[in-house]
Amino acid sequence: MVLSDRSIKQELSNGRIVIDPINLEDVQPASVDVHMDKRLLVFRNTTRAYIDVKEPMEGLTELVEIDEQPFILHPGEFVLASTLEHIEVPDDLVARLEGKSSLGRIGLVIH
Numbered sequence: 001m002v003l004s005d006r007s008i009k010q011e012l013s014n015g016r017i018v019i020d021p022i023n024l025e026d027v028q029p030a031s032v033d034v035h036m037d038k039r040l041l042v043f044r045n046t047t048r049a050y051i052d053v054k055e056p057m058e059g060l061t062e063l064v065e066i067d068e069q070p071f072i073l074h075p076g077e078f079v080l081a082s083t084l085e086h087i088e089v090p091d092d093l094v095a096r097l098e099g100k101s102s103l104g105r106i107g108l109v110i111h
């Protein structure tokens with residue numbers, strides 16, 4: 001069962017769901033919009049011809065902090081990001097992270 005916006009707000013107010021920070025305007029009809037943190041782990045796939053999971057991964061990634069300048073993600077590049085929000089749900093609920101369709105239409109996949 002997917003929670004409605006009313007149920008999400010009720011679970012937030014009774015503390016069963018924790019989203020910090022929370023802006024109630026981000027609560028949608030059956031979801032909550034979350035925001036990407038400004039710190040990204042950028043994969044530098046040009047440093048190696050292949051990835052061997054048995055070998056150390058030093059130099060494969062770089063921590064980048066987005067500032068006022070735009071961050072350019074070129075086709076085929078990969079970054080690992082986290083949400084700005086800290087989220088907790090009780091054992092009897094599950095949360096799913098899905099990308100917005102507007103991002104998918106421009107080729108940005110959230111997984």
